[in-house]
Amino acid sequence: MNLDRRLLVLCVLLGAALPVLAQQPPPPTPAAPAAAGVPWSSLSADQQRLLNRFNGNWNTLPPERQQALARGSNRWLRMTPDQRGQAQGRFQRWRALPPEQQRMLRNRWERFQSLPPSEQAAVRQNFRRFQRLPPERRQMLREQWRNATPAQRQRMVQQAREHRMHRMQAPPPRPRH
Numbered sequence: 001m002n003l004d005r006r007l008l009v010l011c012v013l014l015g016a017a018l019p020v021l022a023q024q025p026p027p028p029t030p031a032a033p034a035a036a037g038v039p040w041s042s043l044s045a046d047q048q049r050l051l052n053r054f055n056g057n058w059n060t061l062p063p064e065r066q067q068a069l070a071r072g073s074n075r076w077l078r079m080t081p082d083q084r085g086q087a088q089g090r091f092q093r094w095r096a097l098p099p100e101q102q103r104m105l106r107n108r109w110e111r112f113q114s115l116p117p118s119e120q121a122a123v124r125q126n127f128r129r130f131q132r133l134p135p136e137r138r139q140m141l142r143e144q145w146r147n148a149t150p151a152q153r154q155r156m157v158q159q160a161r162e163h164r165m166h167r168m169q170a171p172p173p174r175p176r177h
Contacts, residue, residue: 037063038070047073122164 040058043051050073054061061069079087094102112120130138148156 035063035067037061038066043070043073044077046077050076126160126164 037059040048040055047070048055051058051069054069058066076084076087097105112123115123130141133141145153145156
């Protein structure tokens with residue numbers, strides 16, 4: 001693997017680890033043991049090749065970072081070439097964002113992660129539903145949201161919740177014969 005490719009892979013891995021890296025670990029307490037580091041020797045040969053840049057200072061990295069890099073490298077190695085290309089594209093778009101927008105997205109991700117699993121599932125379902133809409137409809141909804149005042153946005157969110165609750169309570173449609 002050439003140096004440019006290794007650097008790109010490293011950047012993608014670091015991008016995958018950003019949510020972990022962005023969070024400050026809580027101070028250790030007697031009830032919460034410190035996170036265990038990942039010994040370099042426990043990484044597969046492919047992971048070591050991928051993370052070779054860290055070989056000389058692996059033991060100086062915080063355990064949380066070692067874990068994030070190990071997980072990220074494992075995820076990277078399981079990806080198909082197409083998935084790797086998509087991940088590289090996402091990371092390049094991330095790197096091109098202004099720092100304030102990166103911070104905002106990190107905050108959103110942390111808020112999402114703090115939701116109960118049922119609410120995370122609802123967010124994912126709504127996102128998938130939104131993605132299935134025709135492009136013109138998605139654009140219209142984006143414009144509506146951008147142009148709405150905070151109070152109007154709050155009403156839109158409330159209406160969406162009520163609509164979702166109504167759908168969940170409605171009996172399933174009868175099959176047509």
